[in-house]
Amino acid sequence: MKTPSQETRTGVNVITTVADLKQWRMAVRNAQASSNSARKGQATVGFVPTMGALHEGHMTLIRKARQECEKVIVSIFVNPIQFAPNEDLSKYPRTFEQDLALCSEAGVDVIYHPSVEEMYPRGQDELTKIIPPESIINRLCGLFRPGHFVGVATVVGKLLNMVEPDISYFGEKDFQQLAVVKRMVQDLDMPVKIVGVPTVRDRDGLALSSRNVYLSKELRELAPILNKILCEILEQSLSGKTRLVDALEKGRRELAALPAVTVQYLEACDADSLEALTEARAPMVVLVAAKFGDVRLIDNVIAWK
Ligand code: AMP
16 A cells, blocks of 8 residues: 555555554654654644545644644544444445545645554454443434444544554544543543544535535435524524523424434533533533434534533
8 A cells, every 4th residue: 555656646654554653653753852843832743533535524623733733644444343234334435545635735644544454453353342431322323323432432542542643633523422532531541632623514504524425416405404403402592592402392393394304313412521401501512413315414513602
């Protein structure tokens, strides 16, 4: 995978093995030790884990890392252990050449692009896994995607151990995932700062997602309703116009009435603890998951104060 010509052509070092990754990390550490860069107040290594099929949402995380860190590393790995057997692992979009070009344009130093065998050499059944607390994973997306957050915590834990970044960037778009990762880092004393980045949306309000390409024209036109309903619930309940439980119920009914749409959940939670809320107050996040045809979409809006 890592060929000299690829590196010269794009300026991005494509690394595919743990051994090469560790070597790169050691070289960065050694270079840093012999320079005064740490004293300039910049973090050294910024890391953006992704599953590829990069879009403007991913690129916003990458650009933030580029602004704040000396070295930027992006992982591209479609993680099989976070997909349930009935989910879309085999048809998950894979666009490596395009991702490489985007990373090159954004000044990424390294793409880590391991194979499944490199990540899980003993196979998935022989893998030591990271299990986040039930109180965080046994709700919202976790109820509809059994095993998902164990898969996410395990792969992110492994990647953080391999890359040893100073800062790792995650989108608020996957709000429960961000909560799981923050909690794992706290509970396991992992030496990394986790930074959440606000959701990037299309002009019509639809949160950008690699899965949006699978929406039919009609469902793509309908999908921005998710964000519209979330914003209404946030605004109406925080302003006191409508009780939170009533605003949520109205939103659920509106969504359920749409043809081809199945609501999985629409809930409000404390944005720090993710505890369910019945009364509106900041910090509050309103989250939704719904299937538009076969395509599962998630979104959330947050009032931090
Ligand atoms: P994924 O490739 O879907 O695993 O996403 C990789 C990272 O990009 C995760 O931290 C996501 O939360 C983040 N991300 C995906 N879509 C968006 C978006 N529309 N806005 C902000 N971050 C995003």
